[in-house]
Amino acid sequence: MNFSGSPIEIQQEVADIQQNSRLTGDPFVDAGITAIELVTGKLWCEITEPEFKKAANDLVTLYLTPAWSKDLISIFPNSTYIQTARNYNKKEKSCEFLFDLIEGLGISQKHSNNCIFCGAKAFNRKDNSAFVKTQIPLVGSSSFTNFFPSFQNGISICARCALAFQFAPLVSYRAGGKPCVISCNNPEILKELGREALHYINEQRVLGVYQSKEISGIYDEKFRSPQNALFHLAYKITRSYRNKGIAGENEEITIYHVDNYNQNPKGVSIYNLPNSVFRFVALVMSSPEYRESWFRLLARHYTKFKKESDDLPFWKASLNLIHNQLLNNQSILWAFRDDETRTLTIPFVVIERYMGLVRGMNKQRIEKIKNLADRIAECIEKSGDKKRVMALQSAKDLVSFRNQLRLILRDWQKQGQSGPLTSFDDYIEVVIPGDYTGWTEVRDLIVIRLYEKLHHMLARESASDEQDETKEGDDT
Numbered sequence: 474m475n476f477s478g479s480p481i482e483i484q485q486e487v488a489d490i491q492q493n494s495r496l497t498g499d500p501f502v503d504a505g506i507t508a509i510e511l512v513t514g515k516l517w518c519e520i521t522e523p524e525f526k527k528a529a530n531d532l533v534t535l536y537l538t539p540a541w542s543k544d545l546i547s548i549f550p551n552s553t554y555i556q557t558a559r560n561y562n563k564k565e566k567s568c569e570f571l572f573d574l575i576e577g578l579g580i581s582q583k584h585s586n587n588c589i590f591c592g593a594k595a596f597n598r599k600d601n602s603a604f605v606k607t608q609i610p611l612v613g614s615s616s617f618t619n620f621f622p623s624f625q626n627g628i629s630i631c632a633r634c635a636l637a638f639q640f641a642p643l644v645s646y647r648a649g650g651k652p653c654v655i656s657c658n659n660p661e662i663l664k665e666l667g668r669e670a671l672h673y674i675n676e677q678r679v680l681g682v683y684q685s686k687e688i689s690g691i692y693d694e695k696f697r698s699p700q701n702a703l704f705h706l707a708y709k710i711t712r713s714y715r716n717k718g719i720a721g722e723n724e725e726i727t728i729y730h731v732d733n734y735n736q737n738p739k740g741v742s743i744y745n746l747p748n749s750v751f752r753f754v755a756l757v758m759s760s761p762e763y764r765e766s767w768f769r770l771l772a773r774h775y776t777k778f779k780k781e782s783d784d785l786p787f788w789k790a791s792l793n794l795i796h797n798q799l800l801n802n803q804s805i806l807w808a809f810r811d812d813e814t815r816t817l818t819i820p821f822v823v824i825e826r827y828m829g830l831v832r833g834m835n836k837q838r839i840e841k842i843k844n845l846a847d848r849i850a851e852c853i854e855k856s857g858d859k860k861r862v863m864a865l866q867s868a869k870d871l872v873s874f875r876n877q878l879r880l881i882l883r884d885w886q887k888q889g890q891s892g893p894l895t896s897f898d899d900y901i902e903v904v905i906p907g908d909y910t911g912w913t914e915v916r917d918l919i920v921i922r923l924y925e926k927l928h929h930m931l932a933r934e935s936a937s938d939e940q941d942e943t944k945e946g947d948d949t
């Protein structure tokens with residue numbers, strides 16, 4: 474290994490490697506390692522055996538509370554933590570299992586297989602029993618070898634990864650009625666989210682509410698939809714975590730919504746917020762003006778508020794169309810214009826960035842479409858023919874859209890304007906590219922720009938339309 478730089482920089486580099494090499498890339502294992510490090514206040518490599526055992530003991534005490542037992546059914550079904558058999562000593566059996574793993578840490582194993590999570594030698598339990606879905610969520614159960622790689626009985630896992638799995642629920646998040654494991658390419662963000670989860674757990678413990686099954690053991694901000702929960706985390710990270718210097722530009726977050734229940738488990742549903750959307754979220758959270766417009770825009774697109782969710786605010790209880798379309802890689806450009814008031818729902822500069830960051834439109838093309846829209850605005854302002862804007866906005870297919878552009882081109886020529894409205898090359902390559910894909914986005918972008926540029930004219934028309942309607946109402 475080569476290090477360059479001052480001794481302090483080298484020390485920092487070594488610390489970074491130590492810090493990151495303990496993670497495996499598996500969301501459960503990494504969550505568990507983060508949890509253990511947070512409860513012990515130490516890096517994994519510095520934790521002593523008694524400290525591990527104390528953490529395990531505290532964990533079992535927590536897991537045996539009614540609130541946690543209910544959550545653990547869909548994470549570790551049939552496990553020692555939730556056995557209901559009479560005279561079964563859950564505390565003793567659970568500690569025995571965890572202490573066996575702790576005593577196996579760092580001891581070279583004679584197992585012929587390697588851990589499927591980190592590649593270290595797999596661990597043999599004291600009683601030689603296999604690791605199955607009871608201890609490791611989302612793998613098979615022992616009697617069905619066809620659910621395991623190579624038809625083995627159970628999976629191969631090392632003591633460290635198996636122990637980490639047991640702690641992962643501590644830093645998980647509840648959404649959509651199930652535990653969710655959060656994954657992020659920035660370990661500092663996971664740590665900060667973990668701190669919040671532990672703070673929640675301590676608070677509930679102090680209040681003594683874990684004796685009730687009505688409450689969730691796992692950190693719960695009461696989001697009914699994992700999609701809204703994911704965006705809520707992104708808003709939180711890009712606002713407060715950024716201010717603390719934890720979050721940067723290149724993050725992406727994933728939520729693994731887990732159902733490991735014994736009967737008909739749904740398995741895992743994955744909700745990923747890619748870096749392109751994360752960067753866009755960071756942009757809209759970066760100024761009070763953008764933020765206000767964004768939340769106002771979101772508020773218009775929640776699905777109908779259900780009666781039974783009265784105790785929850787609509788942004789926790791209902792699905793949001795904008796969030797869903799962003800996660801499904803569908804365009805939300807349509808939502809940036811309000812056809813009733815003929816205004817923009819968010820500043821144009823945010824829309825430009827959205828097209829670049831999320832839709833992958835290159836800067837040059839955005840600029841050319843914007844310039845074309847500016848010339849169209851100039852033409853309409855001169856002719857006073859505001860109906861052209863409405864005709865463009867309501868063009869339902871490519872043929873009518875092209876036809877509207879042709880009519881504007883004719884107006885432009887009639888006005889004897891200097892220079893062409895658009896060059897032939899730009900028209901072919903930029904406005905209506907060869908495969909015609911995305912023409913609706915070109916239309917929307919032009920209309921949005923026209924709403925912005927011609928706002929004074931269109932707003933007046935909107936007002937006079939209303940007056941006409943009132944008059945009509947008066948006549949009848």
Ligand SMILES: [Zn+2]
Pocket residue numbers: 588589590591592593630631632633634635
């Ligand atoms: Zn491992």
